[in-house]
Amino acid sequence: MQDPLIIGGVTLTSRLFIGTGKYSRNTLIPEVIARSGSQVITVALRRVDPESKDNIISHIPSHMTLLPNTSGARTAEEAVRIARLARSAGLGDWVKIEVINDQKYLLPDNTETIRATEILAAEGFIVLPYMSPDLSAALRLKAAGAAAVMPLGAPIGSNRGLQTKELIRILISETGLPIIVDAGIGRPSEAAEAMEMGAAAVLLNTAIATARDPQLMAEAFREAVSAGRKAYLAGLGPVEETAAASSPLTGFLA
Amino acid sequence: MSFYDRLTRLDKLPYEGVWKQYTALDVKRALRLEQLDEDGVMALLSPAAEPYLEEMAQKAHRLTRAQFGHVMQLFTPMYLADFCVNHCTYCSFSSIYDFPRKKLTLEEVRREAETIAATGLRHILILTGESRNESPVSYLKDCVEVLRGYFSSVSIEVNPLTTEEYADLRQAGVDGLTLYQEVYHQETYRQLHVKGPKRVYRNRLDAPERGCLAGFRSVNIGALLGMYEWRQEALATALHARYLQDKYPECEIGLSIPRFRPYLGEFNPASDVTDRALVQIILAYRLFLPRSGISLSTREPAALRDHLVHLGITRMSAGVSTEVGGHSLEGGTPQFEISDNRSVQEIKEMLEEKGLQPVFKDWDSLDEPLAMP
Numbered sequence: 010m011q012d013p014l015i016i017g018g019v020t021l022t023s024r025l026f027i028g029t030g031k032y033s034r035n036t037l038i039p040e041v042i043a044r045s046g047s048q049v050i051t052v053a054l055r056r057v058d059p060e061s062k063d064n065i066i067s068h069i070p071s072h073m074t075l076l077p078n079t080s081g082a083r084t085a086e087e088a089v090r091i092a093r094l095a096r097s098a099g100l101g102d103w104v105k106i107e108v109i110n111d112q113k114y115l116l117p118d119n120t121e122t123i124r125a126t127e128i129l130a131a132e133g134f135i136v137l138p139y140m141s142p143d144l145s146a147a148l149r150l151k152a153a154g155a156a157a158v159m160p161l162g163a164p165i166g167s168n169r170g171l172q173t174k175e176l177i178r179i180l181i182s183e184t185g186l187p188i189i190v191d192a193g194i195g196r197p198s199e200a201a202e203a204m205e206m207g208a209a210a211v212l213l214n215t216a217i218a219t220a221r222d223p224q225l226m227a228e229a230f231r232e233a234v235s236a237g238r239k240a241y242l243a244g245l246g247p248v249e250e251t252a253a254a255s256s257p258l259t260g261f262l263a
Numbered sequence: 264m265s266f267y268d269r270l271t272r273l274d275k276l277p278y279e280g281v282w283k284q285y286t287a288l289d290v291k292r293a294l295r296l297e298q299l300d301e302d303g304v305m306a307l308l309s310p311a312a313e314p315y316l317e318e319m320a321q322k323a324h325r326l327t328r329a330q331f332g333h334v335m336q337l338f339t340p341m342y343l344a345d346f347c348v349n350h351c352t353y354c355s356f357s358s359i360y361d362f363p364r365k366k367l368t369l370e371e372v373r374r375e376a377e378t379i380a381a382t383g384l385r386h387i388l389i390l391t392g393e394s395r396n397e398s399p400v401s402y403l404k405d406c407v408e409v410l411r412g413y414f415s416s417v418s419i420e421v422n423p424l425t426t427e428e429y430a431d432l433r434q435a436g437v438d439g440l441t442l443y444q445e446v447y448h449q450e451t452y453r454q455l456h457v458k459g460p461k462r463v464y465r466n467r468l469d470a471p472e473r474g475c476l477a478g479f480r481s482v483n484i485g486a487l488l489g490m491y492e493w494r495q496e497a498l499a500t501a502l503h504a505r506y507l508q509d510k511y512p513e514c515e516i517g518l519s520i521p522r523f524r525p526y527l528g529e530f531n532p533a534s535d536v537t538d539r540a541l542v543q544i545i546l547a548y549r550l551f552l553p554r555s556g557i558s559l560s561t562r563e564p565a566a567l568r569d570h571l572v573h574l575g576i577t578r579m580s581a582g583v584s585t586e587v588g589g590h591s592l593e594g595g596t597p598q599f600e601i602s603d604n605r606s607v608q609e610i611k612e613m614l615e616e617k618g619l620q621p622v623f624k625d626w627d628s629l630d631e632p633l634a635m636p
Contacts, residue, residue, distance in 0.1 A: 031332020033618040058385060058415070058624040081626060083480075083513050090629045110513035112554060166330045219328050 017135030028214025045227035085124035130154025142176035163193025197233030204237025285309035338386035347392030349459030382607035393422035423470035429477030440474035447499035475511035489523030517556035549575030
């Protein structure tokens, strides 16, 4: 079944994006990549140290599309600066914009994210902004040149699942952009649910990196994302709130 | 409004009775809470929580791993100067001690930086005694300029400064501020700080807030545990951190848990902070402030540090010297005795053995002005 996801001119067959943070050792990353089947991996530029023998980038196979993220940025200016640093460090043109100035809940600042998206998209970056699911902000991100938008399912690292489901559903239906659910997904069933709803992909890190067996969990998510996507394409049957009545109320109408 | 007003109200609590009134039920209730409230953190610091350390530890461990992952950020302090005008009864740098004082020249700073950077560390915390003549802001800025060539993040631990001075250092590339109140209990503070500008309690208490206002990325606070009744001091620290985090959500508020260590003089700590007490404090901090970084210094012995890495700690110092120029020069006077003398490499190996990834670099200095359209 051909069902590619095309972002920024790159054709992806996997709809599972993964991360590099939180692992007990970087040497787990290649195994997790292999078992997850993922083709896109996000990496915080703040953790990249080209001078280090254990540089995180050296653990990522070359077939992967790198998605440097602007973790740590508190303003559009900082996000722009980090993105430019990433590009000049040879990490490619993709960037996940992450602007957070709330250290209590780690919620993204949509206004600053829109500003950063405008600037970076104009500079030729493939911009994937992490955002709080809000339709008007998503439409502004689209107008600003975002290649996809990445709404959160729940706060980062919370493993709470798709708490923002209704809002994400609206983004999927109204924006015309690939919607990649980022943050909050803790279980494969939640990833499957996001895919069944029509999300283009999911991005997750904590659920895999902090599992007792990250490689096995990577495989579980690979299967869940694939199953959820197939269900979406197959067309889920309508959900009835009650059993169909055997004596229809309008049966008397001709 | 400053934290001082809150603290003054807290000071009036009849603590002896307050701690005793918490029961096992209060502790269980606190452990069930999604977000710990003030009453909850008091329950966890109370004697009633002592039988529940394991439950607290399990929860703290889960929260820390979910939030921070299986990683530990490493840093080291660099002592730039030990000139000091204060007399504090518990410190080797106190002005009453007669030892050859030292201040690194910029060339010595460069050599010290080179030695430390060769260990792989990328985060540095610079320290001085308090002397506006010997280690003024202009000197700190010169040092920061040198250090930025070697480190991706520079933080300061110096005497309290004004908001403008902090902003000036922020502009020069300093990311973080560490400033310990030492002791929150005001009467004890007066007794311990005998002479010098450090006597002004309020100036120190409000300094972390000035750091937030000046735009530091992180502000790290703590009480020097042992100087006064530890439950009360830990509570004040936790509430101070919460006050700052609520008011300045953009700034990462972190906590340290320095326990009093032997030094040149003969000060006997007032409150005995046992290992169990230290663990109780760390766990209460973690459960009260799930996203705050908690730093562990080499004041604590290696064996204890190795156990604490799973209980909520997110940052550790490694390869430490508390002497001015202690990494590349000889003959300095340590500010206090450290208990974990292991090298950066040894700490790295210990962490890896415990299933934790040592993180040497977790930021890039981004402080040159950027033209925005």
